[in-house]
Amino acid sequence: MRRRALIGFPLAIALLAVLSLYRVTLGFPVAYLVLITSILFWVTQATSWNILSGYSGYFSFGQAAYVGIGAYSTAVLFGRHGVNFYLTVVVAAALSAVLALAVGALAFRLRSLRGEIFALLTLAVPFILAALARINTSIDGGQGIIVSVPDYPEGIGLFQDFLYLISLLVAGAAVAVAFVIRRTRIGWALSAVHDAEDVAEGLGVATFRYKLQALVASAVIGGVGGAVFALQIGFVAVDSIFHLTIPLFVIVISVLGGRTHWMGPVAGAVLVVLLQDRLTASGLGEWQLIVLGAILVALVIVAPEGIWSELRAHPLVAAGTALVVIAVVWFLPAAEPLDAVLAGLLAATVVAMVRGRLSKPPPRVPPAETENVEIAAKAQPAAVEIGAPLVECTDITRHFGGVRALDGVSLTIHEGEIVGLVGPNGSGKSTLVSILAGSQRPTGGRLSIEGHDVTGRPPHRIAHAGVARTYQIPKPFTSMTVRDNVAMAVMFGRTPKGLDAARADALRPLETVGLAHLADAYPAALNLHQRQLLEIARALAANPKVLLLDEALAGLNPVEIDNAVAVIRRVHESGVAIVIVEHLLRVVNQLATRLVVLDRGTRLADGDPKTVLADPAVVRAYLGKRAHA
Numbered sequence: 001m002r003r004r005a006l007i008g009f010p011l012a013i014a015l016l017a018v019l020s021l022y023r024v025t026l027g028f029p030v031a032y033l034v035l036i037t038s039i040l041f042w043v044t045q046a047t048s049w050n051i052l053s054g055y056s057g058y059f060s061f062g063q064a065a066y067v068g069i070g071a072y073s074t075a076v077l078f079g080r081h082g083v084n085f086y087l088t089v090v091v092a093a094a095l096s097a098v099l100a101l102a103v104g105a106l107a108f109r110l111r112s113l114r115g116e117i118f119a120l121l122t123l124a125v126p127f128i129l130a131a132l133a134r135i136n137t138s139i140d141g142g143q144g145i146i147v148s149v150p151d152y153p154e155g156i157g158l159f160q161d162f163l164y165l166i167s168l169l170v171a172g173a174a175v176a177v178a179f180v181i182r183r184t185r186i187g188w189a190l191s192a193v194h195d196a197e198d199v200a201e202g203l204g205v206a207t208f209r210y211k212l213q214a215l216v217a218s219a220v221i222g223g224v225g226g227a228v229f230a231l232q233i234g235f236v237a238v239d240s241i242f243h244l245t246i247p248l249f250v251i252v253i254s255v256l257g258g259r260t261h262w263m264g265p266v267a268g269a270v271l272v273v274l275l276q277d278r279l280t281a282s283g284l285g286e287w288q289l290i291v292l293g294a295i296l297v298a299l300v301i302v303a304p305e306g307i308w309s310e311l312r313a314h315p316l317v318a319a320g321t322a323l324v325v326i327a328v329v330w331f332l333p334a335a336e337p338l339d340a341v342l343a344g345l346l347a348a349t350v351v352a353m354v355r356g357r358l359s360k361p362p363p364r365v366p367p368a369e370t371e372n373v374e375i376a377a378k379a380q381p382a383a384v385e386i387g388a389p390l391v392e393c394t395d396i397t398r399h400f401g402g403v404r405a406l407d408g409v410s411l412t413i414h415e416g417e418i419v420g421l422v423g424p425n426g427s428g429k430s431t432l433v434s435i436l437a438g439s440q441r442p443t444g445g446r447l448s449i450e451g452h453d454v455t456g457r458p459p460h461r462i463a464h465a466g467v468a469r470t471y472q473i474p475k476p477f478t479s480m481t482v483r484d485n486v487a488m489a490v491m492f493g494r495t496p497k498g499l500d501a502a503r504a505d506a507l508r509p510l511e512t513v514g515l516a517h518l519a520d521a522y523p524a525a526l527n528l529h530q531r532q533l534l535e536i537a538r539a540l541a542a543n544p545k546v547l548l549l550d551e552a553l554a555g556l557n558p559v560e561i562d563n564a565v566a567v568i569r570r571v572h573e574s575g576v577a578i579v580i581v582e583h584l585l586r587v588v589n590q591l592a593t594r595l596v597v598l599d600r601g602t603r604l605a606d607g608d609p610k611t612v613l614a615d616p617a618v619v620r621a622y623l624g625k626r627a628h629a
């Protein structure tokens, strides 16, 4: 697929360029060139949007901000002051990048600015820019700016040819950037952010940096596209540029085309612009918007992953259908060539989609490979020597308003240990795990890993220092296979590797937990036990020194519990110290080399499991009446 793209994409760009250069010879109408130029504008903008919002899931309504910065850079500098047009494109890119850095530094630093709050923030930015442009007479002042025709190489022909070629160049570059981003570390990081940002951060992904890089790339593309758009429309005015049409259109195009693939926005732009053009030409008047909306809704319902994913899943069927339908419609008396192309595209999508539904086998869930559970369950903790301190927390407090979830807890985890962290509900176990993993900051106290103070460091730094965690409710990266879930942790963990090496290395943790036979399955096909094993494999792949297991056995049946115990023991024997939060004392007793009991945010007991469990204070606080009974 990669090789096909590397050959096919430049070939398509070259063919489209030749189309303009030999337009007259080929008898290609200028009107079609105008239409393709419009498609290219939307390809650029939708691709720009997709790089951040599609890949990472940070939904933005602010695309008009970049289009506006680009269009006004050209309108003011070239249109008003006669600055070289190409220079204004550079200015547009730089200003857009500065805006993106400012928005990203604010939005991505604050964890609360996610989801709809992020969308609202991005919606506000174009409004502010529109007001600034309207008020400021040196920008617009409410008058609008005429943008004339810049100098362009003589051999190109009409201005429309030049516009087409420069739009093609910009759209081609945008799609190439989206392709490269998708295929490299940043693309994997953004996908992980999309699926489970907290998990990605905890596995070592520097989410802030990758999101900021994506935002800047998106802004630069949007800004450059905006600069070219100023030439296309010839008159730049606040109301036409900062209108909601731009963000809504880019979202519709990207969602319809497919947000997870670099080609999605291209397919979406071709379909939507063509559809809109044909409906306008059909003389439906006011009805055209209703028909357009109905078709788009129907397409999103039948192809929620986008039309591109349907087309690429069955390329031969899709291409064959498109060719046949185009040929048939082409020769219908009232039809125009563009009607034929649109009909071909729609038919190809529907046929590929139907084919996909008919040929999809029902998901099969092979069972986890279980151990000889009797032996595994009855075995005692392996005799591993207790070594140097790895993680030390000193006098940790964590308050939520008036609630003291942790109140001066000190704890040291050494090499070779399995520390059972137990206590009644609400005693602070999960909070302590979150603090050890860096996903929560302590209100007070100190956390150090191998002697280095890491208090308040972000989770990816803690992961790189050697601590990984699992979640009580498994949070797999749903868009990735089991193998790639684990490979992600190898790619971004304590000893990072490239994708190919990471995929190869992913097999070892999968074998350790008994999931190697499901490497190519998607997490949706796994049962709860398998998902929890995947959590362990993924955390293990980050190459931690200490593994935090937060209720990794919750909800499992006895056979699955015994299998999980065997897996945890194997992980321990591979040299990883473990902290296990667990309510099942039978299990903790089997596994732990040391038991720490929390009660109301304080450490009640710490020591050898037998001694701790016989401690009357522990019996009273933790086991209560049940124990006496």
Ligand SMILES: Nc1ncnc2c1ncn2[C@@H]1O[C@H](COP(=O)(O)OP(=O)(O)OP(=O)(O)O)[C@@H](O)[C@H]1O
Binding pocket: 400, 403, 404, 405, 423, 424, 425, 426, 427, 428, 429, 430, 431, 432
């Ligand atoms: N985000 C939060 N906001 C407010 N209070 C919280 C928050 N997280 C935890 N708490 C409170 O802190 C205390 C400790 O909670 P924590 O979840 O750490 O306990 P736990 O021992 O893990 O409990 P369980 O065994 O039920 O999972 C509880 O009183 C809980 O209500």
